[in-house]
Amino acid sequence: MKNFEFHNPTKIIFGKDALNKIAIELREYGKSCLLVIGQKSARGSGAYDRVVKVLKEGGINFWTLEGVQSNPLLDKVQEGIEIVRKNRIEMLLALGGGSSMDTAKAISCGVKLNGDVWEVFEGKKEIKEALPVFCIPTLAASGSEMNGFMVITNMEKGLKLAAGSPHLFPKVSFLNPELTFSVPENYTAFGGVDAICHLLEPYFNGPYPKTPVQDEIAEGLIRVIMETTESSMKNPKDYDSRASLMWAATLALNGLTRAGVGDHPFPVHLIEHSLSAIYNIPHGQGLAALLPGWMNWKAEEKDEPQKIAQLGKRCFGIEKGLDDKMAAKETAKSFGLWLNKINCPKCLSEISIPSADHEKIAENALFQARVWGIEDIYNKKTILKILSFCQ
């Protein structure tokens, strides 16, 4: 196991009555908040009205920032920063998916910065403080409700970049699985794929230090996410399925399975951010199109088939006797079939992205790789090679 630091101070309130505790928790930190919501679903599902009622009854003053879209935009962050500054708002409360939560986080630190918050994403400025953030996720996917990361898209520059800070951990997140009952089938699947990808990227961190604790937790969460993604798609109002999917997705990126595996970039996320930025496709859909190809690239090109084989044997019923190379190939194939089963693409051609676009995608991803300081490993040639495996 590699040396690590693990510190996750976010408090989770989970269950059917989680929203009832919003006001009591927020009052520990202030009296006013900006409620950040998406385009339609928060109002449509009745979640917005429930939250508003709780805030009013609890004596919390609030303003609403509406219209955050998936692949959330810098413009909306800047709009939020202005509202917060103008009204001297003390806290952020996000209601929605990763987009609303990440927008709230970007506002929370942007308010405290001199200059443009985008500089944080380009690695030019450090986050030294932030307003308290609270989250009410309505989608099991990003894990943003229990981590210090955010991803924002700058349309003008055509870039979707991630940034993180210990200051961005939500103080409290309120998880009511019932809020995910209305998530449509396709987004339920995209969310499951996103959570699995959060687990796989650290898991496939070759040359693989011995990390049986992290492996067991990641493999267990993957099995649960696969099962409950399917059962949630079939029975959208099955509380137990939605609850396990939601908690598994939260744990999938709360630091637990990353701690001890050593430094690891998120190359699939890196490349997917470029797909989202260029084609404006849902994040989970882009990840699905990349994952099996990335596994094959890992096993064949990088010659690191061991953990892919282990995953297959423990999560996909791949025959225990197979050698690593063969088992890894079978794993990528099985995973692709599962993606198709939940109506997700297993390669780029299935979402009509042609080989001719690889150059453009690689250029975009390279910019991000530079910001992350990993362009020595993920240079243009490597990214193009991975894309060829994903075609």
Place this chain on the structure above:
Amino acid sequence: MKNFEFHNPTKIIFGKDALNKIAIELREYGKSCLLVIGQKSARGSGAYDRVVKVLKEGGINFWTLEGVQSNPLLDKVQEGIEIVRKNRIEMLLALGGGSSMDTAKAISCGVKLNGDVWEVFEGKKEIKEALPVFCIPTLAASGSEMNGFMVITNMEKGLKLAAGSPHLFPKVSFLNPELTFSVPENYTAFGGVDAICHLLEPYFNGPYPKTPVQDEIAEGLIRVIMETTESSMKNPKDYDSRASLMWAATLALNGLTRAGVGDHPFPVHLIEHSLSAIYNIPHGQGLAALLPGWMNWKAEEKDEPQKIAQLGKRCFGIEKGLDDKMAAKETAKSFGLWLNKINCPKCLSEISIPSADHEKIAENALFQARVWGIEDIYNKKTILKILSFCQ
């Protein structure tokens, strides 16, 4: 899944250089600490000298409270409280096993109380504040380094009682697996059994709500603990074994696998505390002598064999086709054999506790059950019944 709150603010610094970061972390909270250590091993292993050096170089004033024994005593807690008060010490730093950590925690809250700290354990007083506690565990077992619990023995009253509070979470725990290299074979085994018991008690919380996330994590940790307990006993200086055992034991009682399974007492711990209080045996040894019998009681008497069967099929290679009753029986048997394999007892007679003592043990355990408010479920008759299965 049941509703839950999860909040674990302890920061973990894990690895070979963890101790180098002690001073920098402590300085965030104060300038003076009481260093709480055990009877011999901290000095014998050189750990004490390393910590003293770091404290001196880091400009932290310190006093040492020495001689904490396993099944740590109230007297030592009171001695520590006096030293802290007299010298206006600001923090507690525990170096040792659960005993040192729990003693430090008891001092940290005892200092802030008017009156006797024992009243906290008897449920007569509430913990409202505590000095900051930091831990350097030297044994993979109690999980005290990442939770808000403590267990203290009152010799005068012949009672070993537990108490907990959110104020008792250590601020930072420094985990260097090398500090466990010198743990002898028997205590390595006892520690592994303790950690497994922390996982099993919430896992066997009949009538078993659907908790696949918690199940997978608990089962995965149990597999790792079994494997690394054995490999650490064989190769005491194998870093990877010690590291995985240590991290698994920490996660086994940090709240993660308990969250969502519903209210659950710790009946095996309850009865074991009486064994420790009466016979002064190591905690893990007492747990081992109770666990297989408790499983059989659960399966037969309580008619809740399902999860015991699941455990057996997922962790002990019990044949998948067996019905639950039969599989549960086989699981208890296999677990007993594994306990013997690591030189632990699988029943009370193997540590020379006769049936004639059940009455005395049950009386003692009953007092604790009253303090925990669970004497309606664990009344004397039930405790006697469990003991009969454990004989």
